[in-house]
Amino acid sequence: AQKITQTQPGMFVQEKEAVTLDCTYDTSDPSYGLFWYKQPSSGEMIFLIYQGSYDQQNATEGRYSLNFQKARKSANLVISASQLGDSAMYFCAMREGRAGSYQLTFGKGTKLSVIP
């Protein structure tokens, strides 16, 4: 079974609108962390936002917020007021375990295209 599932291969959003990118995860470990990364065509992985499994509140970072629904095992990324520069691939990733391993498991990604 896939550990990270991103069901939207591609998404379109109008500039200045909000968009939600879906991510569901599967783990039996009570301690885990969820990440969202942006990957432009240059290839670099740009960290956007992080949510720990024990965090009580949903994470927010500027225009990015994470809609964390633990019971549903979902960690959707919400981008508000989309900009043309937001067009890129977006990856959801998970690390499992409280300590030690910081290797990440990635979803297949969602290609976001912002339309002017």
Add this chain to the structure above:
Amino acid sequence: GAVVSQHPSWVICKSGTSVKIECRSLDFQATTMFWYRQFPKQSLMLMATSNEGSKATYEQGVEKDKFLINHASLTLSTLTVTSAHPEDSSFYICSARDPTGSGNTIYFGEGSWLTVV
């Protein structure tokens, strides 16, 4: 600024030759670094965990003799693709965790595009 630097960003090599990619942590000491491979339009797949001063831990299906990893210092890990073939052409990217930070301080290098001709 970047806290993990990768070099080279682009490399083209002939089939049968070897190529080395470096991953450096600039502002912190990393006892563990990770190497990922990404084929076009696909996700990142973990290849191996690079451990400072000891042998790397390879993921299932990754040939350790083909992808040599050396982590000789706390700020440098190298990935050497030996006897490269065109099917090794891919995007290789490393990551490292800042041990002084929280659980989300995982930084990625800029990545290296390898083309084997």
